[in-house]
Structures are given as structure tokens and as C-alpha cells.
Amino acid sequence: MRRKVNFTRRQFIRVAAVGVAAAPMLGCGAGNSPWRFLSKQEGETLAALSDRIIPEDQFPGAARAGVVNYIDLQLMGPYKRFRSVYRRGLTGVDQTSQAIFGKGFVALSGAQQDGVLKALEKGNAPGAIWKEASSREFSDLLLGHTMQGFYGDPRHGGNREGVSWQMLGLPYPPIRGRRHYDLTKTGTVPSG
Amino acid sequence: MALDRVNAVVIGAGAGGGIVAKELAEGGLRVVLLERGKWYTAFDCRKDDLRNQRTSVLGCAFGPDDERNRRVTVDAQGRELIVLPSDGAYQNNAACVGGGTFSYGALAWRYLEKDFRMRSTYGAVEGSTLADWPISYQDLEPHYEKAEWEIGVSGDESNNIFRPPRRRPLPMPPPFPSREHLLLKAAALRLGLHPFEAPMLRNTVPFNGRGACMRCRWCVGFACEQDAKNGTQNTVIPKALASGNCDLRTECVAKEILTDDRGRVTGVAYFDADGRLREQPADFVVVSCSATETPRLLLNTRSRLFPHGLGNRYDWVGRNLQGHAYAGAYGLMEEDVYDDLGPGASIGVCDYNHGNPGLAGGGALSNEFIRLPYHFASLRPPGVPRWGAAHKEFMRRYYRRSLAVHGPVQEMPVFDSRVQVDPRVRDAWGIPVARLSGTNHPHTIEIARYVAGRAEAWLREAGATTTWLKLPGRGLSGGQHQAGTCRMGNDPQTSVVNSYCQVHDIDNLFVVDGSVHVTNGGFNPALTIMAIAYRASEHIVRTWKGTQMRS
Ligand SMILES: Cc1cc2nc3c(=O)[nH]c(=O)nc-3n(C[C@H](O)[C@H](O)[C@H](O)COP(=O)(O)OP(=O)(O)OC[C@H]3O[C@@H](n4cnc5c(N)ncnc54)[C@H](O)[C@@H]3O)c2cc1C
Ligand code: SF4
Numbered sequence: 001m002r003r004k005v006n007f008t009r010r011q012f013i014r015v016a017a018v019g020v021a022a023a024p025m026l027g028c029g030a031g032n033s034p035w036r037f038l039s040k041q042e043g044e045t046l047a048a049l050s051d052r053i054i055p056e057d058q059f060p061g062a063a064r065a066g067v068v069n070y071i072d073l074q075l076m077g078p079y080k081r082f083r084s085v086y087r088r089g090l091t092g093v094d095q096t097s098q099a100i101f102g103k104g105f106v107a108l109s110g111a112q113q114d115g116v117l118k119a120l121e122k123g124n125a126p127g128a129i130w131k132e133a134s135s136r137e138f139s140d141l142l143l144g145h146t147m148q149g150f151y152g153d154p155r156h157g158g159n160r161e162g163v164s165w166q167m168l169g170l171p172y173p174p175i176r177g178r179r180h181y182d183l184t185k186t187g188t189v190p191s192g
Numbered sequence: 193m194a195l196d197r198v199n200a201v202v203i204g205a206g207a208g209g210g211i212v213a214k215e216l217a218e219g220g221l222r223v224v225l226l227e228r229g230k231w232y233t234a235f236d237c238r239k240d241d242l243r244n245q246r247t248s249v250l251g252c253a254f255g256p257d258d259e260r261n262r263r264v265t266v267d268a269q270g271r272e273l274i275v276l277p278s279d280g281a282y283q284n285n286a287a288c289v290g291g292g293t294f295s296y297g298a299l300a301w302r303y304l305e306k307d308f309r310m311r312s313t314y315g316a317v318e319g320s321t322l323a324d325w326p327i328s329y330q331d332l333e334p335h336y337e338k339a340e341w342e343i344g345v346s347g348d349e350s351n352n353i354f355r356p357p358r359r360r361p362l363p364m365p366p367p368f369p370s371r372e373h374l375l376l377k378a379a380a381l382r383l384g385l386h387p388f389e390a391p392m393l394r395n396t397v398p399f400n401g402r403g404a405c406m407r408c409r410w411c412v413g414f415a416c417e418q419d420a421k422n423g424t425q426n427t428v429i430p431k432a433l434a435s436g437n438c439d440l441r442t443e444c445v446a447k448e449i450l451t452d453d454r455g456r457v458t459g460v461a462y463f464d465a466d467g468r469l470r471e472q473p474a475d476f477v478v479v480s481c482s483a484t485e486t487p488r489l490l491l492n493t494r495s496r497l498f499p500h501g502l503g504n505r506y507d508w509v510g511r512n513l514q515g516h517a518y519a520g521a522y523g524l525m526e527e528d529v530y531d532d533l534g535p536g537a538s539i540g541v542c543d544y545n546h547g548n549p550g551l552a553g554g555g556a557l558s559n560e561f562i563r564l565p566y567h568f569a570s571l572r573p574p575g576v577p578r579w580g581a582a583h584k585e586f587m588r589r590y591y592r593r594s595l596a597v598h599g600p601v602q603e604m605p606v607f608d609s610r611v612q613v614d615p616r617v618r619d620a621w622g623i624p625v626a627r628l629s630g631t632n633h634p635h636t637i638e639i640a641r642y643v644a645g646r647a648e649a650w651l652r653e654a655g656a657t658t659t660w661l662k663l664p665g666r667g668l669s670g671g672q673h674q675a676g677t678c679r680m681g682n683d684p685q686t687s688v689v690n691s692y693c694q695v696h697d698i699d700n701l702f703v704v705d706g707s708v709h710v711t712n713g714g715f716n717p718a719l720t721i722m723a724i725a726y727r728a729s730e731h732i733v734r735t736w737k738g739t740q741m742r743s
Contacts, residue, residue, distance in 0.1 A: 052579070052580065053579040053580065054579070054583075054584055055580065055581050055584065057581060057584065057585075059584075059588075074250065077250075078250045078251050078258065078278070114580065117579070121578075143578060143579055144249070146579075147566055147569040147570070148242055148249055148250075148566055150569075151565035151566040151568075151569050151587075152241055152242045152565075152566045153240055153241050153242060155240070156242055156250065164565060165565060167587075167588055168565055168587065168588065168591040168592070169591070169592055170409075170532070170565065170591075171532060
């Protein structure tokens with residue numbers, strides 16, 4: 001698989017600049033972060049992780065489809081309760097990468113990254129954080145949220161331009177009836 | 193602050209409560225209908241695949257909200273967990289006008305004759321409180337009919353040789369078949385089964401002043417933008433209001449039921465939309481809060497005469513919590529079968545509801561509602577990885593080529609699967625929350641295995657080249673099909689209400705919702721809840737005209 005780290009990083013900035021509702025300034029991302037909650041580095045790790053879960057092929061992978069944007073946006077809303085899970089989990093992923101390969105996750109090859117993900121999934125990943133938290137639970141959470149961001153409705157900040165739905169051959173726009181309505185008005189994530 | 197006295201307060205505007213409110217109001221009684229949720233309409237239909245009543249990862253679109261509500265669950269190892277409505281373990285149904293019927297899948301089965309006589313049919317099952325109902329199918333038949341015509345059901349059961357006798361056909365024809373329907377129907381006939389067009393609380397033709405279903409992709413768990421899905425919110429509740437006798441108060445949360453020192457109910461204390469505590473005096477009260485919230489309310493109402501909660505003299509309130517053990521199979525075809533014609537579920541067989549060798553029951557099988565992409569991403573045959581390039585390729589290759597058949601297996605009720613109130617955790621109104629504990633009965637899992645195998649055979653006959661089973665776990669059941677926690681029976685020592693849903697030792701208190709089910713049938717329960725509500729209402733109105741519920 002081709003690696004997309006540089007490319008996706010540029011994409012992040014664009015996605016964040018285009019912005020989905022919830023004011024980025026409210027966030028807890030460090031000063032130079034394009035994200036609302038995540039730090040720049042956390043965003044990069046998450047992008048690389050999600051891109052192993054749904055890699056780029058003839059269709060965009062998770063990162064290009066906006067999965068990091070999806071997760072970051074939800075961390076400002078209904079997933080507020082997972083903030084510390086992500087903060088610790090993403091640090092833990094780097095600890096595991098360092099322990100096995102002597103480098104941070106983003107710097108690993110695709111095959112090495114898969115190895116880290118598999119260790120997390122098995123629940124026996126090395127790393128100080130995984131002595132207190134379950135790496136298996138973190139990888140399940142990450143997998144679920146990545147699938148949501150890729151296959152879920154674009155209104156939540158992922159699945160850009162309905163790319164996964166196009167891939168599956170599902171006609172878009174989805175409304176078939178006589179009652180059309182503005183999807184941008186409500187039904188989005190409560191902000192802050 | 194006390195309000196003007198009315199004849200009846202009905203708590204909960206769902207399947208049961210909506211019908212009772214309408215029948216009472218049209219019968220001339222002054223009714224207050226309290227509902228903790230909002231009144232949504234077709235225009236609130238967002239078709240949000242991550243935030244609805246079926247897939248609630250980002251919240252429950254039709255309540256309750258994650259901010260103000262909690263429950264405590266206790267797992268088999270005794271570990272306690274505080275869970276939110278959007279977590280599966282919360283066992284949510286809904287909180288809005290219409291209750292579950294606003295967003296349900298709308299399958300509308302009548303239970304079979306044997307479903308009311310499980311104990312006589314199968315004998316005792318060790319570790320289960322399996323029992324007969326105090327009423328028979330024949331007692332409910334006219335009320336099933338009323339539900340089918342007043343709320344509105346489409347379908348065609350003529351090929352179902354297991355169907356119990358009915359006097360009147362369904363008011364609406366089934367929708368025209370999808371590709372999947374045709375494949376499954378032909379396969380079922382080749383297997384010697386008796387497939388039929390599943391009954392649905394859904395307009396297939398204009399009916400009741402509303403239009404027909406337009407076959408969208410997002411039905412179960414969503415509101416219907418066409419207003420073609422029939423729930424209590426667009427049928428009986430508007431009629432109740434039109435009678436001039438019913439006052440619907442939304443966003444009002446019942447806190448406890450008020451009683452006097454003679455042991456009679458005198459009204460309801462509730463928090464109104466502004467959070468003010470109100471007291472609504474009434475001649476009698478009907479609790480229709482669903483099978484987890486109803487026992488919670490009864491158990492939260494304690495006094496000198498009722499130290500363990502209302503109706504709980506013999507410790508049966510909250511017991512026997514059950515839902516359905518969903519069993520079935522998925523199959524992959526080598527050609528496209530998806531034709532984007534909702535709602536999905538359309539064909540049923542009752543061949544495996546009863547008479548399964550060595551098993552105490554079974555369940556109806558039908559095809560599943562449309563599986564949206566995020567849902568499908570969690571399904572795969574053994575051997576396909578959960579993630580990575582191979583998973584993405586699997587999604588792409590098979591999304592339009594999958595079939596699913598499953599069914600609600602009737603559960604063996606377990607006394608220790610129960611709703612209590614938690615001694616510590618409270619919701620945003622300060623009311624002690626529901627505490628859920630228990631497991632599914634092992635025999636339920638055996639039955640589910642058998643039924644899942646039958647589903648798999650059906651898919652194979654339909655041409656599926658790869659198949660795998662969907663089996664329930666031993667965890668507590670409840671959720672959308674929650675039932676059983678205020679059992680109906682003739683013996684006050686082993687049940688909570690009589691056959692008219694009247695609490696045994698309190699004449700002017702009724703429970704009318706899924707709580708009263710003795711067993712839950714091998715079918716989705718809503719039509720039966722509705723039929724019971726019509727039957728109980730008829731009794732209440734009749735009694736009212738005699739005694740005014742005053743003693
Ligand atoms: C996504 C989904 C799909 C379903 N599909 C089907 C199907 O295809 N076929 C089928 O038969 N069934 C289906 N069901 C189940 C069906 O909706 C329920 O069985 C039915 O609604 C239960 O009726 P009830 O009267 O017991 O409770 P509900 O309909 O849940 O009504 C209870 C009401 O009481 C209110 N309430 C609770 N506590 C309080 C309080 N303290 N104060 C004020 N109000 C309160 C609640 O907000 C709610 O509105 C589905 C449910 C869901 C959620
Ligand atoms: S499938 Fe039909 S009844 Fe269901 S939501 Fe769509 S239009 Fe409404």
C-alpha cells in the first residue's frame with residue numbers, strides 16, 4: 001500500500017479550514033493544531049492508524065475521507081467522554097511502536113503499522129499505558145469510530161462527498177421522497 | 193403545586209399509553225397524558241444513520257438523551273456499570289410521543305394461540321418462570337383486529353397455514369416485492385415452507401388520511417418523512433386530542449405515583465418541561481412507560497403501606513425482564529440482489545415458531561431491514577478480517593450482494609433477570625435510575641441455535657454461496673422488545689396485574705404496556721401491546737361508567 005502521510009496532512013488543514021460548524025477555537029488542540037481537540041501530532045497518528053484500517057486504493061482511504069475530522073468533531077460533542085481514552089490511547093500507540101520498532105507510529109512502514117495494530121487488537125501490546133488501559137478496548141473503539149467516519153453520513157464530518165457510498169454503489173443524494181429538507185440545519189452534532 | 197383533578201392520568205404516550213388515552217378520552221373521561229419526550233413529526237425526520245433509534249452511536253434521535261439519563265447495569269460477574277441511553281447495554285426503546293412506534297420497523301404480527309399457552313404446551317422449563325397467560329388468543333382477537341384497522345396494517349397472510357383464525361382481513365395489501373423478496377419466496381417454497389407477505393403497520397396505499405410508503409432505505413429506527421409508518425403519534429393520539437377530553441403534556445417526567453393512607457392512588461407527581469414539580473390529582477392512574485421504566489416508577493413509589501413499591505407485595509415488579517433472542521443468518525450471493533427498495537423486511541415464515549424437535553418454542557423468520565453501510569461494516573463471514581485492504585474489498589464486493597434472514601426467538605423468562613432501582617445513581621431530575629441485572633436462559637440460546645440453522649438453510653436454498661450465523665449471547669435481553677416486568681396473571685402472588693391490567697391490590701392503578709406480557713411470543717411485540725391496550729381500555733371505560741373508580 002502507498003503511504004499517504006504527507007498528502008493526508010495537507011488534507012487535514014484543508015478540511016479543518018473548510019470547517020464543520022463547531023468552532024475550532026473552543027478546542028483543546030495545542031496552538032498549532034488544525035484540530036478542535038486533537039493536537040497536531042495526535043491528528044497525524046490517528047490519520048495513519050485509520051488509514052491502515054481503511055487503506056487508500058482506487059478509492060480514498062479513511063484519512064482522505066475525513067475520518068480524523070469526524071472523530072475530532074465528535075470529541076467536541078457526544079464523544080467528549082472518550083477524550084482521555086484518545087489522549088492516552090494515541091500516546092500508547094506510539095509507546096508500542098517505539099517498543100517494537102524503535103520509532104513513532106507515523107514513521108513506520110505500512111506493514112510495521114499493521115503489526116502494531118495487531119498487537120493492540122490482541123491486547124498484549126507493549127507500552128506503559130497498556131499496563132493500566134486495555135489496548136484491545138482502544139483498538140475496538142478506534143475501529144468502530146473509523147468505520148463510522150468512513151461509512152456514516154457525511155453530515156458528521158467524515159465520508160467526504162459520500163465517497164464510501166459511491167464506492168458501494170449507493171445512489172446519493174439519499175432523499176427519495178417529496179419532502180426535501182435542509183440537512184445542514186439540525187441533526188448535526190451538538191457543539192462544544 | 194396541585195392542578196385541577198381529572199379522571200385519569202396516563203403516563204407514557206407510547207404504544208400502550210397512546211391507545212388508552214384515546215379510548216378513555218373518547219369514552220368521555222377527562223384524561224391527562226404525560227410524556228417525558230417531545231412530539232416529533234415527519235418534518236423532524238433526519239435519516240441520520242449514526243443517530244437514530246437503531247444505531248445510536250451518536251445518540252438516540254428520539255430519546256432519551258445522554259445528558260440527563262442513566263442506568264446501572266450489573267453483568268454476570270456482578271460488575272456494575274453506569275450506562276447511557278446510546279449504549280446498547282442501556283436497553284433503550286424511545287422517549288417521544290408515540291414511544292417506540294414513532295421510529296419502529298412496524299412489523300405487526302399477531303401472536304399464535306400457543307404463544308399464550310407456553311406452559312401447557314411445553315411443560316415446566318427448569319430455571320424459567322414460563323407460564324400461560326390468563327387470557328387466550330380468542331380473548332385478544334377482536335382487539336388485534338381493532339389495532340390493525342385503527343392504527344393500520346398492510347400485508348397478506350393467506351399463505352401462512354399457521355395463522356390463527358381471524359374475522360377480518362388486513363386493511364391494506366402488501367407492497368410489491370423487492371428482488372430479495374422474490375428470491376427468498378421461491379426458495380422457501382422449494383423447501384416446503386409457507387412464506388407470506390409480512391404484516392406491517394405501514395401504509396402501502398393511502399389510508400387514514402395519510403399517503404403510502406415510498407420504499408426508502410431508512411425505515412427501522414428512523415422517522416418516516418412520508419408519515420406512512422403508523423404509530424400512536426399519527427393515529428390514536430391526534431384522535432384523543434380531537435375528542436377535547438385529553439390534555440397531552442410533553443417533556444413531563446413522572447417522578448412518583450401519589451397514594452393516600454387507604455392504599456389508593458390519588459394522582460401523579462411529575463416534573464414539567466421547566467423542571468417544576470407538579471401534582472396532578474386523578475381518580476385513577478395508568479402506567480404505560482414501557483417494561484423498564486414502568487417497574488422503575490412503581491418501585492420508586494414507596495410509602496408506609498407500600499414499603500417495597502406499588503404492586504410489589506410479592507416481589508414480582510421488575511422481574512422476568514425479557515426481549516427477544518435474535519437468531520438468524522447472513523448470506524453472500526455472487527450477483528447483486530440489492531435494489532434499494534425499502535424498508536427491507538417483507539417476507540415471513542412461521543414454520544419454526546413451534547413444533548421444533550425437543551425445543552420449547554421458536555420464532556418467526558423474516559428478511560432483515562436494509563443494512564446501511566456502517567451497519568454492514570460490522571458483518572462479515574469467518575475468515576474476512578475486521579479491517580484493512582481485504583475488509584474494504586469485502587465491503588465493495590458484497591454490499592449489494594448480501595441477504596439476511598433472522599427472527600425474534602421467544603425467550604424463556606428468568607425470574608432473576610430484572611429491573612430494580614439503583615440505591616445510589618440518580619438522573620438529572622434526582623430520580624433513582626433503573627438497575628438492570630440478569631442473563632438469558634440457556635434453553636433460549638439452544639432454540640436460537642436451531643432457528644439460526646433454519647435461516648441459514650433458507651439462504652443457501654436462495655443461492656447464497658457463503659453463509660454464517662447470527663446468534664444471541666447470554667447477556668440480559670430487553671431493549672426494543674422489552675417486556676414481562678409486571679406480569680399479568682390470576683394469582684396475586686405470582687403476578688402484578690390481572691387480565692385487565694389492573695394492579696392486584698390497588699383497584700385504581702393500571703399498567704398497560706409491554707410490561708404485562710407473560711411471555712413475549714416469537715414475534716415483534718407492538719401489535720400485541722396495542723391489542724392488550726384496547727382490551728384493557730374497554731374494561732376501564734366499562735368499569736368507570738359503573739363505579740367511577742371511587743370506593
Ligand atoms: C428501532 C425500533 C424498531 C422496532 N421495531 C419493531 C417492529 O418492527 N415491530 C414491533 O412490533 N415492535 C418494534 N419495536 C418495539 C416497539 O416499538 C415496542 O414494543 C413498543 O413501542 C413498546 O410499547 P410500550 O407501550 O410498552 O412502550 P413505549 O412505546 O416505549 O412507550 C413508553 C413511553 O413512556 C414514556 N415514559 C417512560 N417513562 C416516563 C416517565 N417517567 N414520565 C413520562 N413518560 C415516560 C416514554 O418516553 C415512552 O414514550 C421497535 C422499537 C424500536 C426502538
Ligand atoms: S420505508 Fe416507507 S414507511 Fe419506512 S420510512 Fe421509508 S417511506 Fe416511511
